[in-house]
Amino acid sequence: MSTGLRIADITVRLGSQTILSDIALTAAPGTVTGLIGPNGAGKSTLMRAMLGLTPLASGTVTFDDTDLLAMTRRSRAQFTAFVEQSGATDARLTAREVVMLGRIPFQSVWQATPAPADGAQVDAALAEVAMAPFVDRLYHTLSGGEQQRIQIARALAQQPRLLILDEPTNHLDVHAQLTTLDLLQRRAQAGATVLLALHDLNLAAAFCDSLVVLHHGRQVAFGTPEQVLTPALLRQVYEVDATLLRHPGSGRPLIAYDLPA
Amino acid sequence: MNRPTLATLGMSLLALLLASMVLAVTFGPADIAPMEVWQTIAHHLGLVAESPVNRLRDAIIWELRLPRVLTAAAVGAGLALCGAVMQALTRNPLADPYLLGLSSGASLGAVAFLLLGASLLMPLGAFLGAGAAMASTLLVTQALGGATPTRAILAGISISALAAAATSFLIFWSATGDSYREILSWLMGSLSGVVWSEALLVLAALAVAGLPILLSGRALDAFAFGDTAAATLGVEVASLRWWLLGGTALLTGVLVSIGGAIGFVGLIIPHVVRLMTGSRHRLLLPVAMLLGASFMVWTDTAARSLFAPRELPVGIITALLGAPIFLAVLLRYRRIT
Numbered sequence: 001m002s003t004g005l006r007i008a009d010i011t012v013r014l015g016s017q018t019i020l021s022d023i024a025l026t027a028a029p030g031t032v033t034g035l036i037g038p039n040g041a042g043k044s045t046l047m048r049a050m051l052g053l054t055p056l057a058s059g060t061v062t063f064d065d066t067d068l069l070a071m072t073r074r075s076r077a078q079f080t081a082f083v084e085q086s087g088a089t090d091a092r093l094t095a096r097e098v099v100m101l102g103r104i105p106f107q108s109v110w111q112a113t114p115a116p117a118d119g120a121q122v123d124a125a126l127a128e129v130a131m132a133p134f135v136d137r138l139y140h141t142l143s144g145g146e147q148q149r150i151q152i153a154r155a156l157a158q159q160p161r162l163l164i165l166d167e168p169t170n171h172l173d174v175h176a177q178l179t180t181l182d183l184l185q186r187r188a189q190a191g192a193t194v195l196l197a198l199h200d201l202n203l204a205a206a207f208c209d210s211l212v213v214l215h216h217g218r219q220v221a222f223g224t225p226e227q228v229l230t231p232a233l234l235r236q237v238y239e240v241d242a243t244l245l246r247h248p249g250s251g252r253p254l255i256a257y258d259l260p261a
Numbered sequence: 262m263n264r265p266t267l268a269t270l271g272m273s274l275l276a277l278l279l280a281s282m283v284l285a286v287t288f289g290p291a292d293i294a295p296m297e298v299w300q301t302i303a304h305h306l307g308l309v310a311e312s313p314v315n316r317l318r319d320a321i322i323w324e325l326r327l328p329r330v331l332t333a334a335a336v337g338a339g340l341a342l343c344g345a346v347m348q349a350l351t352r353n354p355l356a357d358p359y360l361l362g363l364s365s366g367a368s369l370g371a372v373a374f375l376l377l378g379a380s381l382l383m384p385l386g387a388f389l390g391a392g393a394a395m396a397s398t399l400l401v402t403q404a405l406g407g408a409t410p411t412r413a414i415l416a417g418i419s420i421s422a423l424a425a426a427a428t429s430f431l432i433f434w435s436a437t438g439d440s441y442r443e444i445l446s447w448l449m450g451s452l453s454g455v456v457w458s459e460a461l462l463v464l465a466a467l468a469v470a471g472l473p474i475l476l477s478g479r480a481l482d483a484f485a486f487g488d489t490a491a492a493t494l495g496v497e498v499a500s501l502r503w504w505l506l507g508g509t510a511l512l513t514g515v516l517v518s519i520g521g522a523i524g525f526v527g528l529i530i531p532h533v534v535r536l537m538t539g540s541r542h543r544l545l546l547p548v549a550m551l552l553g554a555s556f557m558v559w560t561d562t563a564a565r566s567l568f569a570p571r572e573l574p575v576g577i578i579t580a581l582l583g584a585p586i587f588l589a590v591l592l593r594y595r596r597i598t
Binding site for chain 2: 051072076077078082087089093094098102104109110151158
């Protein structure tokens with residue numbers, strides 16, 4: 001029985017400065033969890049801490065009741081994938097070769113070429129992000145949105161049960177934002193635990209099952225979008241006034257910002 | 262995009278290398294036919310009891326030219342490998358043992374050990390010098406505000422200038438007449454007078470440092486999108502970087518202690534190979550080694566033949582060919598510097 005991601009009392013310090021304190025949250029398999037908060041709130045640091053990229057001053061991170069930070073990077077990479085905000089490279093790699101990077105955690109040092117199973121995973125991932133026609137294009141010649149989809153496909157090729165993404169909708173047009181989030185939501189419905197940082201609160205409300213709000217390195221709210229997104233919280237965290245509506249179709253919260261007078 | 266496989270490209274480059282080496286042995290004042298080269302090799306490896314090649318020609322082939330051609334091939338392979346690895350690890354298209362100051366550091370270490378009377382330990386001195394220069398370059402790059410290609414090159418230039426000045430001072434202070442001239446020619450990069458023991462040392466270093474580096478090719482691919490991406494693909498970034506940079510310093514040290522500071526091979530070859538193979542290191546690294554070996558065999562043959570009987574330091578030829586390519590790469594990447 002998969003219990004998903006459990007974060008208990010994480011504190012991260014950089015020198016004498018406390019970057020994150022006492023973060024505690026859970027993310028169940030099959031759900032999408034949104035990490036929101038203004039710039040500098042600690043979203044990226046929290047994601048890096050979960051991935052073992054930033055040392056913790058205290059706290060634990062477990063996935064399916066296993067200590068995520070105690071295992072080797074390689075075994076963690078066999079079920080955890082991360083998509084960074086920017087995926088830039090000077091390397092001359094085709095789109096397919098970039099997605100194939102996602103198979104590195106599964107390949108032996110002695111293996112000269114990828115196994116057929118690797119190829120199958122890569123093709124499936126490329127099809128899932130609708131980038132199959134672009135496989136032979138050089139990655140650096142693709143548009144920002146196409147590169148983002150290739151990075152997501154690379155993460156999917158890692159067969160992740162835990163998928164973490166930092167601002168996956170950045171630099172995407174509206175259509176691409178919606179298809180990307182829809183794709184991630186379907187991955188969650190297929191059993192993955194998806195956690196992503198988002199700037200756009202309406203997208204967060206529309207696609208996430210639960211939201212974590214960070215503010216100055218502290219967790220100020222954790223719950224469903226309905227519970228979390230209140231005029232008071234938006235005032236406190238984002239210093240904006242807003243009216244909360246409901247989407248006529250989905251019934252999800254919809255934020256209408258009140259413009260400064 | 263159709264990419265060649267390691268099998269086809271590797272086999273053709275291996276054939277090119279073998280043919281180049283045999284042909285290179287035939288070049289020189291004494292006229293030697295390719296067949297004689299094969300006969301001499303077969304004889305010395307004990308494959309045939311009697312060689313039809315007379316003793317003098319046998320000695321020219323076996324004692325004079327073969328060790329040199331083998332050394333040239335190994336030095337070329339090693340420099341190309343070092344360049345490709347440094348470019349991947351530092352995500353810097355301009356990284357190369359020469360440009361980042363490793364070669365100058367190695368020269369300083371080698372000259373210091375030589376003048377201290379420990380000429381047998383020259384490779385060790387060169388390794389220490391290369392390691393110290395690499396560490397300094399990386400530290401200066403950090404102090405300049407983090408790794409960008411331009412900062413790394415500037416750091417490399419300053420470390421290189423410092424090491425070169427120290428080397429020149431050491432030579433000025435203690436060397437005399439003949440040894441002065443000899444050291445100068447070696448400093449510019451020269452394989453003149455290489456003997457079997459040196460050839461075997463370079464080959465051994467290539468095997469010891471090269472094999473683990475070749476096997477880490479896939480981990481190097483993971484660096485294409487930076488350290489974080491590599492770490493989340495399961496690569497132990499810090500330890501791999503130290504091992505690979507250490508291996509590169511070791512290899513550079515040995516190469517420089519034998520051949521001097523031969524520049525630009527580590528820069529040119531990987532860039533040319535990437536155009537053929539792309540950036541996947543399991544393919545790029547072995548192909549770069551094979552092409553680097555052939556390249557060095559021919560440039561060294563040119564170095565000893567063009568102005569025969571005088572020897573042109575081979576470093577001059579590689580710099581003449583390499584500097585324009587360096588500029589081309591610089592122009593191509595100007596947006597990211």
